[in-house]
Amino acid sequence: MKTLFSFDFSHFRGDFFGGLTAGIVALPLALAFGVSSGLGPTAGLYGAIFVSFFAAFFGGTPTQISGPTAPMTAVSMVFIADMIAQFDGNAAQALPTILSVFLLAGLFQIGLGFMGIGKYIRYIPYPVVSGFMTAIGVIILVTQLAPAMGYYPKEDAVFVHQFKPQAEEVLLENLLREEMEEGILVLEDFKTTIDRARDITPEDIYTEAQTLAGKEASGVLGTLTILPKIFKNIQTVELLLVLLTLLIIYGFKRITTAVPSTLVALFVVSGGAILLGIDYRPISAIPSGLPVPQ
Numbered sequence: 001m002k003t004l005f006s007f008d009f010s011h012f013r014g015d016f017f018g019g020l021t022a023g024i025v026a027l028p029l030a031l032a033f034g035v036s037s038g039l040g041p042t043a044g045l046y047g048a049i050f051v052s053f054f055a056a057f058f059g060g061t062p063t064q065i066s067g068p069t070a071p072m073t074a075v076s077m078v079f080i081a082d083m084i085a086q087f088d089g090n091a092a093q094a095l096p097t098i099l100s101v102f103l104l105a106g107l108f109q110i111g112l113g114f115m116g117i118g119k120y121i122r123y124i125p126y127p128v129v130s131g132f133m134t135a136i137g138v139i140i141l142v143t144q145l146a147p148a149m150g151y152y153p154k155e156d157a158v159f160v161h162q163f164k165p166q167a168e169e170v171l172l173e174n175l176l177r178e179e180m181e182e183g184i185l186v187l188e189d190f191k192t193t194i195d196r197a198r199d200i201t202p203e204d205i206y207t208e209a210q211t212l213a214g215k216e217a218s219g220v221l222g223t224l225t226i227l228p229k230i231f232k233n234i235q236t237v238e239l240l241l242v243l244l245t246l247l248i249i250y251g252f253k254r255i256t257t258a259v260p261s262t263l264v265a266l267f268v269v270s271g272g273a274i275l276l277g278i279d280y281r282p283i284s285a286i287p288s289g290l291p292v293p294q
Contacts, residue, residue, distance in 0.1 A: 019065065023052075025260045026067035031283060033073040039080060039091060039098075041283045044068060051242065074136045076102070077143075080220045088174070089211030142220045145227070148242045150235025150281065153217035153226060154210040163216070166206035171200050236282055245269050 026048055034044020049067045055066035080098055087094040112118065146152065151158055175196055217226045245265045252261035273280050 009234075011083075017202075021260055021263075022067065025262050026052075028262065028266050031286075033068045035147075035283060036073055036077050036140070039095075042286050061124045067294045070140055071133065071136045074139045078219060081215060085215040088170075088208060089214070090154070106176070107217060108164055135187075142223050145223055146230050147216070148239065149230055149233075150238030151226075151230045151233045153229075154214045155224055156213070156229065156233070159217075159229060160206065160209045160213045163209040163212040164205055166212055167205050168200075171204060171208055172197060175200075237278060241269055241273060241280060 027045075030044040030048035031041040034043070034047065051068070052066045056063065059066075079101065082096075083094045083098050084091050087097075097113045175193070216222055223230075248265035248268055251262045252259075252264050272278075
């Protein structure tokens with residue numbers, strides 16, 4: 001509380017522009033991490049907003065910048081993808097389980113903080129930390145190869161078709177499990193089971209096959225498995241936009257560092273694509289206003 005009410009306004013200008021710059025740069029990063037996690041850009045945006053607010057409000061250091069981080073995304077997207085697959089690709093149904101896990105993780109982190117465990121980070125060798133961060137970077141780069149080249153496994157009908165037999169098995173297994181829980185699965189009479197199995201439509205099978213295809217192609221190993229398909233189905237427009245973005249990010253730094261190069265790339269590439277009417281694949285729509293608590 002003493003630190004809170006003894007703010008040094010002599011550094012206000014630097015603090016203000018530093019926070020503003022970090023926030024603007026974190027915006028596209030948060031959107032990208034939200035897409036990578038599987039919950040969509042909205043989740044990434046809200047995550048960055050609320051994490052920054054609570055970190056600043058409950059933080060114990062005078063100078064800190066909080067926002068979306070690559071290591072947390074790489075760890076979470078594997079878990080989130082598995083949970084969504086467990087709920088047959090329905091992110092809304094999987095969300096309570098996902099939120100529960102992260103809530104527990106936050107409580108564990110708070111507990112470790114009260115016990116002062118964080119101070120032992122000084123005993124972890126630099127090569128270990130550097131290697132961990134480098135590996136996270138490699139994971140994100142590899143997993144973004146497919147979208148960078150405009151290939152989406154769930155939209156590849158040939159690839160999805162391979163998972164139709166497995167999708168039928170999963171749907172039937174889910175049906176039998178539901179009937180067991182409801183107590184209507186009787187060996188002497190499978191009529192109810194047969195009638196409910198007939199209600200499974202080709203659309204249901206294809207949707208489940210898309211979920212299985214997405215799970216198979218997720219992660220580093222999944223991306224490496226479908227690498228031939230990625231290079232076979234390159235979308236030129238998508239790839240050129242990615243290359244132009246990278247060129248601006250690394251090239252603009254040579255001109256000036258006063259303006260973040262990622263911010264320049266965001267405005268130039270996004271604005272150019274919209275003004276020129278380029279047929280590119282946008283991220284899903286982001287709702288306006290704050291989310292309603294549920």
